[in-house]
Amino acid sequence: MKKNTLIVGSLTLISLMLGFGRESLIAFLFGSTSYTDAFYVAMIVPDILAGWIGFTVTNAMVPVLKKEIGMSSLSSVRLTSTVFVYVLIGSCLLALIAFFSVNPIITYLAPNFDLIQSATGERMLRIMVVAIIFSAVSGLFSGINNTYEQFAYSSLVGVFYNLFFFLSLLALHKWLGIYALAVGLVVGVVGRVVIQAIPIVRQKRISRKINYWHKSIPTIFKAMIPIFLSQALSQINQVVDRILASGLPSGQITNLNYASKLGLLPTSLIGGTIATTMYIRFVKLNNENKRTEMGHQYLKALSWILFVGLFVSGGLIFFNDSIVSFMYLHGEFTIMDLHVTSELLLLYGCFCLFYMMIPISMQYFFSFHGGKFIIFAVSSAVIVNITCGYLLVNSIGIKGLVLANGCAQAVNFFILYFIALKKASLPMLRKSFKLLLNAAPGLLMIVLPMALISFLFEFHVEASKWMQLLRGGTAAAGTALFALLLLPLFKTNLVLSTFINAFRRIVASKKKSKDRVQAV
Structure with missing residues (x-):
């Protein structure tokens, strides 16, 4: 436990330092304006939806998966493969709904935005909806790796996210302007999935064969209900904060x-x-x-x-x-x-x-x-x-x-x-x-x-x-x-x-x- 804590803590510290580098670059390039406000309002949508899926599924699945690993490695692989299919389908549906609902979403989250801020937020959100799918898959992969006590890969998520985001922002800000932030977020989320997928693919934690059912799925769904509701309630705080803040001075x-x-x-x-x-x-x-x-x-x-x-x-x-x-x-x-x-x-x-x-x-x-x-x-x-x-x-x-x-x-x-x-x-x-x-x-x-x-x-x-x-x-x-x-x-x-x-x-x-x- 001490070794794992040291590994996770060290990698988390590196990730946070890179995160500060990313935020520092955003402050340098764009400062605090109505456009950056639009980005930070729009970005909470993929954060909320993907976090909702990943957090709920991961915390409901880990105790069940831990038992399955102790009983049968074949059954545990079949379980993770089945959950992967459901997460992929669910996140794709949410991404589609978000894509075609950008106007009411931004209007609801920031009712006091002017027309230019709202239009900027809507364009950014249309770019960032792809991140919902990758973030949800990343959350699932993190739960699988943690269950097998491979904490290093889960802890590298932040490192790759911030690094990919930083480099893409540095390369694209001159051509895309403020919209480089939205593209950078998507690229960063892809980086999360890449690093998490390495041990899962290498150790065959998910089967290539598509599985639609496993005997432990009802147990996971039952455990998901209170976690899903608690996470939904937690997200209300973020939504309320953005609604209240949208009427404050620009920046x-x-x-x-x-x-x-x-x-x-x-x-x-x-x-x-x-x-x-x-x-x-x-x-x-x-x-x-x-x-x-x-x-x-x-x-x-x-x-x-x-x-x-x-x-x-x-x-x-x-x-x-x-x-x-x-x-x-x-x-x-x-x-x-x-x-x-x-x-x-x-x-x-x-x-x-x-x-x-x-x-x-x-x-x-x-x-x-x-x-x-x-x-x-x-x-x-x-x-x-x-x-x-x-x-x-x-x-x-x-x-x-x-x-x-x-x-x-x-x-x-x-x-x-x-x-x-x-x-x-x-x-x-x-x-x-x-x-x-x-x-x-x-x-x-x-x-x-x-x-x-x-x-x-x-x-x-x-x-x-x-x-x-x-x-x-x-x-x-x-x-x-x-x-x-x-x-x-x-x-x-x-x-x-x-x-x-x-x-x-x-x-x-x-x-x-x-x-x-x-x-x-």
Whole structure:
């Protein structure tokens, strides 16, 4: 599990860096305009529809496929082949419906767009509907690879997507203008499928023979219903955000997108990485009927997320302007864009711990087909988001969207957390107190020094990139040094003791290897 987490985390980090490179190039070439707003509204359609299919099928299929692999390899191949046919047919139908419905879709998503913005969004959406098919297939392939614990290929999805998108945008922007964004998205999604297909084709995980039925299909369809509904409810938040944001000043949807890419980085890098590797373990423990052990593993994962997440959260809160300036302040991206984006990033930093803990919480319930609990939690979050969104956007503008979404994620997490502990028959208050106790040293060791450094070493947002790197490096080094000095005070802490023991094992292993070489 540690090895898999390290692999997934490393590849996710590379993917995120390439993603920032892609967003930085978009900011350089197009800035924050009504045209980029049209792109970010149109692109959520393939994201929602393809994510809907891929997420639902994958989470419903993995537990069933895991059992099939244990019983018969031939039957497992027949199952994946059958699901592939259904996913392909379903995604093609959705792509066709979207293609012929671009006008009402854009009108619904952005009712306050002018005629030029709406026309631009419609043209882009007609190009991007192809991505629905490739994204859905990519999601299925990801589930298959993860079931066989080949996490590296699934983690390379983001790397290939961002790389293909970046290169195509670089090559086509002069000829296609703003529409190069739509073409780049499609090319990037094709890259996802290519890398995922390599182990599946090579190891013959899907049969060339077309299969239309498998005995486990009813089980998968039954498991899909609550997951499908919970995902549909989750997508409502995105739709509501775009509807509310469409009436805001030109360019602010793009600013929101830039801030969310940075603010939600911990969700993929920390929360998503741990959730991806722990999901298979949850499935195994559930198959062995070890529900209490599942609860303990869930709490342990939360402890790590809380402790590590404090470092990222502190960085986003205290260095938001530096991060945005370093990543985006060039080309068509203006100082005004920087101020708006950095304010939004600060708000994401305040709520990023909740965003990080949502993936592992959802995977915990998906492992035993507990989708009905997720539906309840997500429904509550949607109500909070819609209510707060309408109230806050009218008073504080685009910042109200981030605040409303953050509050909704907090509600979502707390409901799932309390139900998870109850299902695992674990004492609520005692385990919650222990969880906070494990994360508490991070406040003193990480957040406090970051706050001090940010106030002591202020700088102008237009400083050179090297000065920004120097300030960020000083903050990271100062925080690490302060943490090392205080480390002896918290040796009994669960997270820190695990880290210390792992470090000692690495040192001991290297020392043994050195002694063995000298002996030879």
